[in-house]
Amino acid sequence: xxxxxxxxxxxxxxxxxxxxxxxxxxxxxxxxxxxxxxxxxxxxxxxxxxxxxxxxxxxxxxxxxxxxxxxxxxxxxxxxxxxxxxxxxxxxxxxxxxxxxxxxxxxxxxxxxxxxxxxxxxxxxxxxxxxxxxxxxxxxxxxxxxxxxxxxxxxxxxxxxxxxxxxxxxxxxxxxxxxxxxxxxxxxxxxxxxxxxxxxxxxxxxxxxxxxxxxxxxxxxxxxxxxxxxxxxxxxxxxxxxxxxxxxxxxxxxxxxxxxxxxxxxxxxxxxxxxxxxxxxxxxxxxxxxxxxxxxxxxxxxxxxxxxxxxxxxxxxxxxxxxxxxxxxxxxxxxxxxxxxxxxxxxxxxxxxxxxxxxxxxxxxxxxxxxxxxxxxxxxxxxxxxxxxxxxxxxxxxxxxxxxxxxxxxxxxxxxxxxxxxxxxxxxxxxxxxxxx
Amino acid sequence: xxxxxxxxxxxxxxxxxxxxxxxxxxxxxxxxxxxxxxxxxxxxxxxxxxxxxxxxxxxxxxxxxxxxxxxxxxxxxxxxxxxxxxxxxxxxxxxxxxxxxxxxxxxxxxxxxxxxxxxxxxxxxxxxxxxxxxxxxxxxxxxxxxxxxxxxxxxxxxxxxxxxxxxxxxxxxxxxxxxxxxxxxxxxxxxxxxxxxxxxxxxxxxxxxxxxxxxxxxxxxxxxxxxxxxxxxxxxxxxxxxxxxxxxxxxxxxxxxxxxxxxxxxxxxxxxxxxxxxxxxxxxxxxxxxxxxxx
Numbered sequence: 037x038x039x040x041x042x043x044x045x046x047x048x049x050x051x052x053x054x055x056x057x058x059x060x061x062x063x064x065x066x067x068x069x070x071x072x073x074x075x076x077x078x079x080x081x082x083x084x085x086x087x088x089x090x091x092x093x094x095x096x097x098x099x100x101x102x103x104x105x106x107x108x109x110x111x112x113x114x115x116x117x118x119x120x121x122x123x124x125x126x127x128x129x130x131x132x133x134x135x136x137x138x139x140x141x142x143x144x145x146x147x148x149x150x151x152x153x154x155x156x157x158x159x160x161x162x163x164x165x166x167x168x169x170x171x172x173x174x175x176x177x178x179x180x181x182x183x184x185x186x187x188x189x190x191x192x193x194x195x196x197x198x199x200x201x202x203x204x205x206x207x208x209x210x211x212x213x214x215x216x217x218x219x220x221x222x223x224x225x226x227x228x229x230x231x232x233x234x235x236x237x238x239x240x241x242x243x244x245x246x247x248x249x250x251x252x253x254x255x256x257x258x259x260x261x262x263x264x265x266x267x268x269x270x271x272x273x274x275x276x277x278x279x280x281x282x283x284x285x286x287x288x289x290x291x292x293x294x295x296x297x298x299x300x301x302x303x304x305x306x307x308x309x310x311x312x313x314x315x316x317x318x319x320x321x322x323x324x325x326x327x328x329x330x331x332x333x334x335x336x337x338x339x340x341x342x343x344x345x346x347x348x349x350x351x352x353x354x355x356x357x358x359x360x361x362x363x364x365x366x367x368x369x370x371x372x373x374x375x376x377x378x379x380x381x382x383x384x385x386x387x388x389x390x391x392x393x394x395x396x397x398x399x400x401x402x403x404x405x406x407x408x409x410x411x412x413x414x415x416x417x418x419x420x421x422x423x424x425x426x427x428x429x430x431x432x433x434x435x436x437x438x439x440x441x442x443x444x445x446x447x448x449x450x451x452x453x454x455x456x457x458x459x460x461x462x463x464x465x466x467x468x469x470x471x472x473x
Numbered sequence: 474x475x476x477x478x479x480x481x482x483x484x485x486x487x488x489x490x491x492x493x494x495x496x497x498x499x500x501x502x503x504x505x506x507x508x509x510x511x512x513x514x515x516x517x518x519x520x521x522x523x524x525x526x527x528x529x530x531x532x533x534x535x536x537x538x539x540x541x542x543x544x545x546x547x548x549x550x551x552x553x554x555x556x557x558x559x560x561x562x563x564x565x566x567x568x569x570x571x572x573x574x575x576x577x578x579x580x581x582x583x584x585x586x587x588x589x590x591x592x593x594x595x596x597x598x599x600x601x602x603x604x605x606x607x608x609x610x611x612x613x614x615x616x617x618x619x620x621x622x623x624x625x626x627x628x629x630x631x632x633x634x635x636x637x638x639x640x641x642x643x644x645x646x647x648x649x650x651x652x653x654x655x656x657x658x659x660x661x662x663x664x665x666x667x668x669x670x671x672x673x674x675x676x677x678x679x680x681x682x683x684x685x686x687x688x689x690x691x692x693x694x695x696x697x698x699x700x701x702x703x704x705x706x707x708x709x710x711x712x713x714x715x716x717x718x719x720x721x722x723x724x725x726x727x728x729x730x731x732x733x734x735x736x737x738x739x740x741x742x743x744x745x746x747x748x749x750x751x752x753x754x755x756x757x758x759x760x761x762x763x764x765x766x767x768x
Contacts, residue, residue: 095589096696099598137696236740264739269700271691272492274485274621275732281615282478282736295600298692302602306690308609308616330604 085129086122086394088113088381089149091160091170092185096137098162100295101185101323104374106132109159111363112381122388128381131155135166142166146173156396157182159380162373164188164207164239168195175199175472180396180403182380185373187341188242192421193459193468201403201422203380204341204372205454207239211247212457213428214289214317214339217450219254221316221337227286229259233276233300234291236265243291251289261285266296273300277307287314298324305333317430320444321372325433329441332433338444340429342375342412345436345443346451353411367440379410379424383417415454420462421469425454477613482732488621490728491628495683496701497708498635498720499676505715505763506652506672509566510577513584514680515698515705517554520588521681522693525550526601529688540605540689547685551678558677562670570669589695600694607689620690627686628724631679635717648672652715653764707746711753713763722761 090109092102113128121127131153133145142161149155150173157180161167167186174181175197183191183200189208191200205213221227232248234240248260261283264276280288292300297319304310310333320338322345340346347353356378360370370378386409388394391402405419415425429451431444459465500514511517528549532542565584569577609616639645647668651658659665684693708727712719727746734742753760 094593094598094695099695100600103598262739264735267743269697271687271697271701272489274488274618275482275735276739277618278478278481278485278732279735279739282482295692295694295697298600298602299690302692303618303690306607306609306620307618308611311609311616327600327602331602331606 083125083127086126086157087129087131087153087155089146089153089155089158089160090130090132091135091142091145091149091158091166092132093137093162093166094134096135096163098135098137098166098185098294100298100327101293101321101371101373102162104323104368104371105185105377107364108360108370108374109377109381111359112378115359116381116385122385122394123392124389126394128385135161135163137163137166139163139165139169143169143173146170147177150174150177150179156180156394157384159184159377161186164191164242165237167191167200168238171195171197171200178396180384180400182384184376184380186239188239189246190238190242192423193465194470196421196469197472198404198422199400201380201383201417201424203383203424203426204376205426205428206423206458207243208246208459209423209426209452209454209457210319210339210341210428211243211291212250213430213450213452214247215250215254216452216457217337217339217430218251218287218289218316221287221314222255222258225286225314227258227314229261229285230287230289231262231264231280231283231285232260232289232291233264233266233280235268235270235293235296237268239293240265240268240291244289247289247291266292268296270296271299273303274307277304277309281307281309281312285313287316290315290318293319298328301328301333302331305331310336320433322369323371323373325443326369326371326441332442334433334435334442336433338431338433340372340431340444341426342372342379343429343444344370344375344411345439346429346446346449347412350411350413352409356411369439375411376426379408379412379415383408383410418458418462418465421465423454423458425458427454428452428457477615480613481615481617482736483729484617484621486729486732487725488618488624488728489732490724490726491625492683492687493704493708493728494628494721494724495624495631495679495686497705497712497724498631498717499679499683500705501709501712501715501717501720502635502679503673503676504709505713506648507566507570507669509569509673510574510581511566511673511676512578512581512702513588514676515702516585516588517558517677518680518684518701519693519695519698520557520592521550521554521677522684522688523592523596523601524553525681525685525688526603526693527596529603543603543605543685543689547682550681550685554681555674555678558674559670561677562673566673567666567669585698589698593695598695600692602692603688605689618690624686627682631682632717632721635679639717644668644671704746707750710760711750713760716760716762716764719760719762 092106093099113130117127131149135142146158158174159182162185164186167183181200184203187204187206189206192202192206232244234244316337317339321340322343344357387402387406391398407416417424431449433442434445436443503509503511525546529542529546532538569580607620610619639649647663655665708723712723731742734745
């Protein structure tokens, strides 16, 4: 009977998250997720749940990239809860809130989660601007923040708080990984000049600046002809595309993400930009490889943060993909963001087990410099800025017989380790870090 | 920079202009004729886009029509949105006539939230795009997106159609008269509520047309309505409330100026547009082709 109820609740939750996540659904889903994650408790010890606030957008430009994370998190929590939860006796209880991809809303919801729902950890967000607003709140209330999608390098440097832990490569690492790959191409193809097109907001500026500075060091003779900036949410890149073609660069670097990236690629392919100008390092998470399966130009060089197909030899990744597909069907796959959320939540549970406590300060201290098993392998959180040694993946988009969408060519895939591209020394990282009270 | 590059920039600017015109013309109609500030115009545009997407998917999967399914998909979404527009005017918007602007804003803002959640319930949070591959054509020593010409042609056709409707048809003349004095038109025995419902529904149907037309070159997703509504208002204000010619000219100004500013001062492209808006508001608050006379 309990199984039937659980099945119905799970079905409702899964359906509502698969089809939609309205404000009302969000609340219902939260209850369902909470109920689901508490299920094993009925059979086990009656102890205090470990409350985690999930801050992700179901509206705004980040909604598209958050859907699979929202679907996967209750699944991951339920899996941990099957083992009894944190420390085997604190079942994880998830409380979802929609940040609407807006910093003020994100900060408000973070505060509400901490004060009203008594969460001890916050996981999310999508936008770096929202993440930095949330950092102020978690620091004030001394609550852990698992940052699994937002990746401005300011989060772990200029806006650093000891309560935030970053589980993906930051924008600096991501841009420098592109530098590593592009430097090889510059030598091979004799490229001399380039333009950049970035989204004019925190992440876009940060990613563009890091790339330009990195390439200046790696290849000083390569000339930046023009910097172009498009507003976040641009719907028509036509004039940017013709401007780039008029400048006739050898290649372009794009700091474009989300729906804007999808729209840009759509319009760039139709306008022939990709035939005339090389565009290596375009951000192509699994989300977009799936969504643009039919139209994505093959042969372009993409960059990803946590593509599952690069780690299907890792039993942890295999298990995660299997668990995800058992729930959401064989046609669906966890995207980069869902993978990073999986790693973040699992890392928290692993560290709690090692520390023998779920008390926030103990957990925070245990996370600093911790080495954890992730679906990307065994990785370490850097002790001076809480940045995971997360790799970036640069590869050529090719069709695959194993998946119904293109992936990166696994034979030529460049995996750039985090430690190869993060700030070389901790002293440099500390110099940048915000001094907080 | 050579002439062919400038010509291409002009072409992309014209395409952007026509996109803006298609988006803003419906808003201009309802704003100008009914004095209703429909803040939800872009959200209705988005709903039209999602409807078009679903019909297209159904037609391609069930009917095997290929890319040409876009034509009946747009027609279906326009018809559906016309009906939705009519119903909205009949049951909601009508209650706002003569009410204060903040009340109109509140109602239409509520519509944004309701329709946004409706979209989320039906279509989810993933971006939607048509799996249509557009191959570039060679022109002017470069490649060009051939769809630019489709958008430019559609924009010109809608402009000409609306102009002919407003200036050559009896119904259109009544609509224009209602812009200046709804009381006088009403006194002549013409049913103003029916006129208004028709105009509102037409504006929403044009929004659906533009959404459908953009789908092959644009992904649609939640929240983008709020990003485009500001530009729609800018165009309508510069052109003049209720003036289709004004909206057309303003779209051309905004589109072309934006395209060329990207070449010279990319960071300031949007700033220049809003400087134009401010200048128009100071010198001619009723817009380039609008009129002060409204009762």
